[in-house]
Structures are given as structure tokens and as C-alpha cells.
Amino acid sequence: MSTPSSSIDTLAIHAGQEPDPSHLAVMQPIVLSSTFAQREPGSPLKFEYSRSGNPTREALESCLAALEGGRFGFAFASGSAATLSLLHTLRPGDHVVSGDDVYGGTFRLFDKVLKPMNVSTTFVDMRDPSRVEAALTSETRLIWLETPTNPMLKVFDIGKMSALAKSRRIPLVVDNTFASPVLQRPLQLGADVVMHSTTKYINGHSDVVGGALITSDEGLAERIAFLQNAIGAVPSPMDCYLVLRGIKTLPVRMRRHVESARELAGRLAAHPGVAAVHYPGLKSHPDHALAQRQMSGPGGMISVDLAGTLEQARRFLASLRVFTLAESLGGVESLAEHPALMTHASIPAESRQALGISDGLVRLSVGLEDVDDLWRDLQAGFAAMS
Numbered sequence: 001m002s003t004p005s006s007s008i009d010t011l012a013i014h015a016g017q018e019p020d021p022s023h024l025a026v027m028q029p030i031v032l033s034s035t036f037a038q039r040e041p042g043s044p045l046k047f048e049y050s051r052s053g054n055p056t057r058e059a060l061e062s063c064l065a066a067l068e069g070g071r072f073g074f075a076f077a078s079g080s081a082a083t084l085s086l087l088h089t090l091r092p093g094d095h096v097v098s099g100d101d102v103y104g105g106t107f108r109l110f111d112k113v114l115k116p117m118n119v120s121t122t123f124v125d126m127r128d129p130s131r132v133e134a135a136l137t138s139e140t141r142l143i144w145l146e147t148p149t150n151p152m153l154k155v156f157d158i159g160k161m162s163a164l165a166k167s168r169r170i171p172l173v174v175d176n177t178f179a180s181p182v183l184q185r186p187l188q189l190g191a192d193v194v195m196h197s198t199t200k201y202i203n204g205h206s207d208v209v210g211g212a213l214i215t216s217d218e219g220l221a222e223r224i225a226f227l228q229n230a231i232g233a234v235p236s237p238m239d240c241y242l243v244l245r246g247i248k249t250l251p252v253r254m255r256r257h258v259e260s261a262r263e264l265a266g267r268l269a270a271h272p273g274v275a276a277v278h279y280p281g282l283k284s285h286p287d288h289a290l291a292q293r294q295m296s297g298p299g300g301m302i303s304v305d306l307a308g309t310l311e312q313a314r315r316f317l318a319s320l321r322v323f324t325l326a327e328s329l330g331g332v333e334s335l336a337e338h339p340a341l342m343t344h345a346s347i348p349a350e351s352r353q354a355l356g357i358s359d360g361l362v363r364l365s366v367g368l369e370d371v372d373d374l375w376r377d378l379q380a381g382f383a384a385m386s
């Protein structure tokens with residue numbers, strides 16, 4: 001049933017979540033059953049087997065579709081499972097063009113899983129659409145775009161990339177994990193599929209690993225539904241429930257993430273211990289104007305290049321008390337990490353340098369704590385550097 005609103009605040013709380021018909025329970029029941037009784041052979045009521053479909057998962061999938069303004073949503077056991085399930089639409093001999101600054105696990109799927117299956121990928125800096133155009137071959141079957149990127153927070157033009165994909169009649173997939181549907185709606189900008197690691201902002205509480213694909217294209221939806229069931233990398237009903245619960249506060253959380261990140265990015269940019277701040281909300285960011293056009297807010301992620309050595313960056317991170325030193329992002333709690341030593345350690349040092357991932361680079365996921373507490377924590381980090 002459709003929710004009588006197009007506002008994301010209302011959709012986040014109600015989309016896909018009619019009161020349960022058996023008891024009119026207001027919160028979505030967690031239906032753990034792996035199988036569903038049939039009154040006659042071959043005529044299930046609606047669900048047959050929970051890999052193929054499950055009521056709690058269906059509620060989440062409808063909600064995710066509504067948030068992205070798409071017709072079809074699919075939930076997966078992780079963002080990586082969503083990505084690989086989608087990439088199974090490709091065949092040996094096919095070619096992919098991807099951004100050069102994609103999530104490490106996505107790069108690994110292209111490089112270590114697809115390449116041996118004879119699906120090749122060209123990685124390009126998508127800030128220049130002519131480079132993407134030059135990378136397209138007659139075998140290119142998909143364009144993969146992540147924006148804003150991780151950890152450099154580059155912003156790519158979804159509309160321009162969509163025009164390019166449409167001219168070749170190939171799908172454009174956008175990893176919308178860093179922005180969330182509250183700040184960016186790729187389908188409205190011409191993308192064919194949106195991918196999410198729901199582990200991050202969508203669940204928002206760092207207690208679920210999950211993923212999603214959303215599309216409005218009937219043909220792609222049919223393929224994805226087939227692959228979701230055939231491959232079976234589906235989330236548990238318990239995890240679906242937790243993500244649905246997290247989504248209820250997604251719009252409120254995102255506004256606060258943006259507000260605090262803006263404030264901290266401004267203060268960091270003015271700090272003498274900082275060589276560079278990468279945050280699309282700063283006027284100094286090279287993609288600031290595009291971010292303003294394409295997004296309703298610059299997000300809650302900041303990368304800071306500390307003016308110092310690797311050892312000083314270690315001391316900065318070790319002294320943090322409110323920020324937790326950990327991988328991942330998008331939770332209510334603030335996290336700090338060192339891309340070169342942690343999330344991006346598997347990328348060869350020369351490639352890291354080329355991307356700007358220096359030894360002084362620290363990535364912050366700005367949480368919902370008091371912004372002055374966060375600032376005091378960072379100041380203690382600077383003090384520990386010298």
C-alpha cells in the first residue's frame with residue numbers, strides 16, 4: 001500500500017509498514033519462519049520460503065524503494081552482497097567503467113572476483129566525463145559510480161554520467177551509501193540502479209551489516225529478483241527489522257550529521273595543524289558547486305590531512321576519547337580512522353598517493369554527540385601531535 005506523502009520524513013516512518021493484518025501491530029512483526037504453509041500444493045498464500053521472500057524483508061524493501069523514489073527494492077546480507085548480486089547480470093567478456101575512488105571492497109570485487117571471470121573494469125577519475133567516454137568500449141555493459149567518494153569525498157555528476165550511459169543504452173549504478181537518500185536521489189538524476197550498504201547511515205546504529213539495490217526499471221528488477229533468490233545472499237528477518245527501525249530516524253539523523261560536520265569542517269579548515277580538509281560543504285572544495293546542485297546537504301563525512309608524519313597521525317588518533325578509532329561510518333557515534341593503515345591498506349602505496357590518501361589523512365564520521373565535545377576531542381588530538 002502506498003503512503004499518502006512524498007516527504008522522506010513521513011516515508012521513513014510509514015512506507016511499507018501498514019499495521020500487521022493479524023493483530024494490527026503498529027511495529028512490523030519479525031517473521032522468523034523459514035517456510036510458509038500452503039493450503040494446496042503449489043498455491044502459497046504469498047510467501048513460500050524466506051530466501052525467496054519474507055514479510056519483514058518485504059516491508060524493508062518497500063520502504064527502501066520509497067525512500068529512493070524507486071519502484072522496486074531488494075535487501076541483501078551486506079552492501080558487498082548487493083554489489084556482487086548485481087554484477088552477476090554481467091557475462092564473460094563484458095567490460096565495466098568504474099570511478100577510481102570506489103569503496104575498497106567494491107574495487108576488490110572488480111579486481112579479484114570479476115576479473116578472473118573475464119569481466120574487466122577500467123577505473124577512471126569521473127570528475128572529467130570525457131575520460132569516462134574515452135574508457136567506454138563496445139563491450140562496456142555497466143557504469144559504476146560512487147559519490148561522494150571514500151575517503152577523498154570527490155563529487156561526481158550523476159546527471160552527466162546518466163546521459164553518457166543512456167547514449168550507450170547501458171545501466172548507470174550509483175553507490176549512494178555516503179549521501180543516503182535524504183541528501184541525494186540518484187534515480188531522479190537519471191541513474192538506473194541505486195546501491196546501498198545499509199550498514200552505514202541507513203541503519204545508522206552500527207549493529208547490522210546489510211545492503212540494498214533499488215531500481216524503477218522493470219527488466220532490471222526482474223533480473224535482480226532472480227539473482228537475489230538464486231544467489232541467496234539475503235538478510236535475516238531480525239536484521240531487516242533493525243534496519244527498518246533505524247530508518248525511522250534517518251532524516252532526523254542526517255540533518256544533525258550535516259549540521260555538526262559543517263561546523264567541524266569549518267573549524268578544522270581554520271586550524272594550523274591541518275594541511276587540507278576534504279568536505280564538499282566547504283567553498284574551497286573543488287566540487288562544492290556540484291555538491292550544492294546535486295545534494296541537499298554535503299553529508300557527515302570529513303577527511304582531514306594532518307600536517308605531520310605518520311607517527312603524529314598515530315598520536316592524534318590514539319588520544320581521541322569521544323571519537324572511536326574504528327572502520328565503518330554513518331552511525332550515531334563518531335568514528336575516526338586512518339585510511340592508509342586501515343580501510344585502504346590493501347591499495348598499493350603508489351595508487352594511494354595518486355588518489356591523495358597520504359600518511360597524514362584521517363577520515364572522520366561525525367556522529368550525533370555534542371559538537372563542542374567533538375571539537376574538544378579533536379583539539380586534544382592536535383595537542384598530542386606536537
Ligand SMILES: *Cc1c(COP(=O)(O)O)cnc(C)c1O
Binds near residue numbers: 198
Ligand atoms: C561499507 C561500504 C560498502 C560495502 O558494504 P558492506 O555492507 O560492508 O558489505 C560499499 N560501498 C560503500 C561506499 C561503503 O561505505
